Amino acid sequence: MEQRKKVSEAVVKRLPRYYRHLSQLLEGNIDRISSNGLAKRMNITASQVRQDLNNFGGFGQQGYGYNVKILHSEIGNILGLGQELTCVLIGAGNLGHAVANYTNFERRGFKIKGIFDNNPAIIGTQINNITVQSVEKLVSFIKTNNIKIAMLTLPANSVRELIDTIVAAGIKGIWNFSYLDMELPSNVALVNVHLSDSLMTLAYKINEIELLKKLEESV
Amino acid sequence: MEQRKKVSEAVVKRLPRYYRHLSQLLEGNIDRISSNGLAKRMNITASQVRQDLNNFGGFGQQGYGYNVKILHSEIGNILGLGQELTCVLIGAGNLGHAVANYTNFERRGFKIKGIFDNNPAIIGTQINNITVQSVEKLVSFIKTNNIKIAMLTLPANSVRELIDTIVAAGIKGIWNFSYLDMELPSNVALVNVHLSDSLMTLAYKINEIELLKKLEESV
Numbered sequence: 001m002e003q004r005k006k007v008s009e010a011v012v013k014r015l016p017r018y019y020r021h022l023s024q025l026l027e028g029n030i031d032r033i034s035s036n037g038l039a040k041r042m043n044i045t046a047s048q049v050r051q052d053l054n055n056f057g058g059f060g061q062q063g064y065g066y067n068v069k070i071l072h073s074e075i076g077n078i079l080g081l082g083q084e085l086t087c088v089l090i091g092a093g094n095l096g097h098a099v100a101n102y103t104n105f106e107r108r109g110f111k112i113k114g115i116f117d118n119n120p121a122i123i124g125t126q127i128n129n130i131t132v133q134s135v136e137k138l139v140s141f142i143k144t145n146n147i148k149i150a151m152l153t154l155p156a157n158s159v160r161e162l163i164d165t166i167v168a169a170g171i172k173g174i175w176n177f178s179y180l181d182m183e184l185p186s187n188v189a190l191v192n193v194h195l196s197d198s199l200m201t202l203a204y205k206i207n208e209i210e211l212l213k214k215l216e217e218s219v
Numbered sequence: 220m221e222q223r224k225k226v227s228e229a230v231v232k233r234l235p236r237y238y239r240h241l242s243q244l245l246e247g248n249i250d251r252i253s254s255n256g257l258a259k260r261m262n263i264t265a266s267q268v269r270q271d272l273n274n275f276g277g278f279g280q281q282g283y284g285y286n287v288k289i290l291h292s293e294i295g296n297i298l299g300l301g302q303e304l305t306c307v308l309i310g311a312g313n314l315g316h317a318v319a320n321y322t323n324f325e326r327r328g329f330k331i332k333g334i335f336d337n338n339p340a341i342i343g344t345q346i347n348n349i350t351v352q353s354v355e356k357l358v359s360f361i362k363t364n365n366i367k368i369a370m371l372t373l374p375a376n377s378v379r380e381l382i383d384t385i386v387a388a389g390i391k392g393i394w395n396f397s398y399l400d401m402e403l404p405s406n407v408a409l410v411n412v413h414l415s416d417s418l419m420t421l422a423y424k425i426n427e428i429e430l431l432k433k434l435e436e437s438v
Contacts, residue, residue, distance in 0.1 A: 016416035043400050079419050080426025094317040101313045104415045173425040181262050189424035191417055196323045197235035198412050200298050204231055205408035206392040207299025
């Protein structure tokens with residue numbers, strides 16, 4: 001367990017990819033895979049695969065490779081996917097609809113128990129068989145249903161008003177799509193998905209490729 | 220320009236955040252800001268700010284701080300936002316709707332020119348005043364409209380069939396929401412948004428906090 005403290009953010013971010021590829025292998029009835037095979041699927045090097053998995057004690061056997069079922073299950077445990085991860089979705093706009101209808105999450109153990117919004121026109125409507133409730137009911141809902149995760153798909157200003165309340169209500173993790181760079185107590189986990197930022201990163205990369213091309217042409 | 224080659228992925232990923240905060244400062248009519256002030260807004264250290272911006276030549280003046288307007292414009296240029304970034308959105312499901320309706324992108328110069336799907340029931344419908352077309356028309360549309368970016372909000376299997384075609388048609392960058400780890404020619408930029416992976420990373424972080432707490436309690 002002590003090893004867990006040292007795992008870098010970069011490795012943590014790759015773990016879900018391992019899990020995803022191992023899920024696909026399992027679905028294809030593949031029993032074992034070499035670090036080379038796994039690396040090739042993931043567009044990384046075999047040495048990277050071995051190094052990453054060594055962070056958690058290895059799992060591989062030389063000359064045999066990895067047992068797909070065991071490795072899948074172990075990484076699932078490391079990711080904390082063994083349990084039901086109860087969620088509330090706050091913000092029932094377009095993005096909220098997309099997230100609520102994303103069946104992949106439920107397969108991983110993430111279960112959206114309630115959907116909330118502050119727009120009277122949306123409250124009472126149904127998304128994926130869940131009735132949208134008023135945010136006023138959020139705190140009691142989180143407490144009663146032992147909700148672990150809040151998915152925030154609403155604008156930054158609304159998030160700012162809510163954040164202290166949901167943290168005090170006992171939320172353990174926040175999946176934040178809003179453009180609010182929030183500061184949270186150290187016992188609450190945070191993962192941001194900033195779609196505009198991601199798209200701007202793409203613009204940067206396109207620009208960089210063009211600049212390097214011009215630079216090469218001018219030499 | 221030579222400096223551009225050395226910029227690390229981590230810095231590139233922070234640039235859009237700088238841009239976003241500077242946009243907010245501009246909207247609030249703030250003329251200048253110190254590295255401390257900027258750092259505080261972004262929950263990073265002032266030394267990190269100075270170090271990041273030094274990658275591109277600095278921009279700051281000691282004792283004065285940064286000129287918000289100039290820095291905003293410079294980072295915008297570095298991000299390649301000065302131009303119109305023409306996009307096609309491929310996949311008009313829930314996620315496609317969410318992306319198409321995201322007004323933030325257009326403010327940054329990203330302009331969705333066409334929306335495509337392979338589902339006859341969706342083709343012909345309108346999203347944000349754009350009529351969804353058949354993917355069969357994709358190649359000619361990309362060429363005719365000089366499209367730079369393909370936003371992929373469709374399942375991995377459908378992406379696999381399309382990817383070579385759109386690259387050959389001249390796409391410069393791919394914003395990929397599908398669970399396909401693709402290999403692309405070096406002159407095509409790629410940014411993945413893997414929502415399930417992001418959510419699993421959150422599960423990991425929640426789990427890690429709980430494990431560390433138990434470990435501390437057991438000491």
